Amino acid sequence: MKTSGSMKKSELESCASAVNEFLISNLDGRPKALYQASSHYIRSGGKRLRPFMVIKGCELLGGDIKRALPAAGAVELVHNFTLVHDDIMDNDEMRHGVPTVHHKFGLPLAILGGDVLFSKAFELLSYSGRKAGIPDSAITEMVGRLANACTVICEGQVTDIDFASNTKFPSESQYIEMIGKKTAALFEVSCALGALSAPDHSGKDVENLSSFGRHVGVAFQLVDDLIGAVGDPKVTGKAAGNDIREGKKTLPILLALRKAKGDDKDRLMKVFGSRTASAQEIRDAVRVVSDVGVDEDVRNAARQHMARALESLAGYGGRPARDSLQFAADFIVGRSL
Template sequence: MQRFEDLLKLFQTRFQQAHFPETPATLYEPNNYFLSLGGKRIRPVLCLMGNELFETLHDDAYAVGNAIELFHNFSLIHDDIMDNAPLRRGKTTVHEKYGLSTAILSGDVMLVKAYDYLSKVQVRYLPQLLHLFNKTAAEVCEGQQLDIDFQHLSKVALEDYIHMITLKTSVLVAASLKMGAIIGGASEGNQNHLYQFGRDLGIAFQIQDDYLDAFGDPSKVGKQAGGDILENKKTFLLIRALEVCKGEAAEELNRLLESNPVDKVQQVLKIYETCGVKEWANQLKQQYFESALLHLDAVAVVGTRKQPLKELAHLLLQREY
C-alpha cells in the first residue's frame, strides 16, 4: 500500500483537470479560484487509501475522490458565508471577492458537479456509495446547523459539542475511507472498523483544528487568528473553560463573551491557559487518537498494509496548519 504523499501526488495530477465549463465565467470562475487555493486533499486521498488497503487502486476511487473533494469545498464556501469569514487558506473568501449571491450559486453548482463524478462509478457499487454519500452530506448539514444553533446558547454540553463536530467534520473523513473500502471489496466488518477509525480520527482532527484557531500561528494556519473567539463560537475550548473556570477568571470570561474589546483574543487565550484548557485539549485529542488506532488494528488485513494510515494519523494530529 502506498504512502499518503505518493497517493496525494497521483490524486493531484488528476484533480488539476478543468471541472467546470468556461461560461458563464461569473458563475464558474469563483469555483476555479477557490480550488486554486489548494488544500490538504486529505479526504479524497483517504478514499484512495481505503480502496488500496484491500485491493488494487481502481479508477472508481478517483471519481469518488473528486466527488468528495468537490463536496468538501462546496461546504467550505458556504461555511465561510455563514461564519462571515474574510480569509480561507490565507486568501480572500469567495463571498468577499465575488459577492454573496455568486458565492451561494457557485457553491451550489460545485455540489452538482460532485454528484456528476459520483454517477460515473460502476453500477454495482453505486447504490451503496450513493446511500453513504447522501447520508454523510445530510449529516454535514445537520452539524453545520447545530454549530450555528450553539452560537445562540449560553451553555453547550461537551457531549453535544462532540456530536456536532462528529456530524460537521468527522463523518466525511469516515465516509471517505469507507467508500474506498467498498470499491476495494472489503467485508462489512472491515468497512465498519475503517469507518470508526475515520470517525475518531476526524474528531481528533477537529479538536486540533479548534486548538490551532486559538493557539496556532496565523501565518501557518492561513486563517484569522482567534476567529472562533471573536465569533463566540462554542468550541470545545470555550465549553471546557465555562465548565472549569471559577471566581475572577469565570467573571472575566463571561464579560468578554458579552463585549468585543480590541484585545479580546489575547485576553481569552490567557484565561484558557490559566484554567488548564490548553493541556486538557491535548489530552482529549490523544484519547480519540488512541480509540481510532484500536479500530484500525481491528481491520483484518496484514499489519504492514495499515502502516501508511497510521503514519497519516500521526501526521494529521501533529500538524501546525
C-alpha cells in the same frame, strides 16, 4: 535519505496533486465565471486529507488510485461546497489567505458555484466511477452514503448554529455529537467510499474503515478547535483568539470556562463573543485558555478518538496503505498551534 515521515508527506502531496488535476479538469465549462467561482478554493491549494483517505482506503483493500479518484474527487467537492456555504453564513471575507468565494465573485455566483460543486460530486461518482470500472451496485451504495452524509452535515451545522444562539453552553457529550455530524460525517464517508471503490471489499471492511474515518474526523475537529482558540496567527492565518472573539462554543473554550477561576474567568467571559474587544483583551483571554491546561485536555481527547480509529485498522497490519492512513491520523492530531 528520506525518513518514513517525509516519504508519507510526499505521498500526501502526490495524492493531492492527482486529485487537484482531476478536479480542475472536471470544473471547466461555461459560463467561465461560474466555474472560476466553483474551483476558487480548489485552485488555492490544500492538504486534501479526505481524498487521501479515500485513496488509501481503496489501496488498503487492493484497489488503486484510478479506481479511487472519482470518489476522492466527489468528497473533496462536497467539502468545498460546505466551505463556500459556511463562509456565506458566517459572512467571512478571507479563508486561508484568499478572499472567500462570495467576497470575490459576489453572492449569486457563490451560491451557484457551491451548487455546481454539490451536483458535480454525484456526477463524478456516477459517470467517472463507472468509467473507472466500479460496478453499478457499488456506485449505488456510494451515492446513497454520500447523500446521507450531506444530510447529516446539515443537521450538525444547524445544531452548531443553535449552540451559538443559545445562552446555555452545551455539554461535552452534546458538543462531541455535534462535531460527529458536522465534521466527522465527511471523514467517515470518505473512508467508506474508499472501501467501496476497491475491487474486493466486504461489508466488514466498509464498517471498519467507516469507524476509522468517524473517529479521525472527531479528532480533527477537536484539534481544529484548539487551534481556533489559542493558535498562533502566523501558523493559522486567523486573528489570535478568533473563536473566543466570535463566541464559538468549542470544547477548548467550554473546558477553559469550567476550569478558570476568579479574575481569569472574568477576563474570558468579558471578551467571549465580543467583536469590540481590544487586541490586548483577546491576548489576555487566550493566555487564560492556555494557562488552565486546556491544550493537553483537548489533545488527550483527540488521542482517545485516534486510538479508537486505529483499533478499527488492527486487522490490516502489514499493508502499506494502513501505515499511510495512520500517518494521516497522526498528522491531524499533531498539527501545530
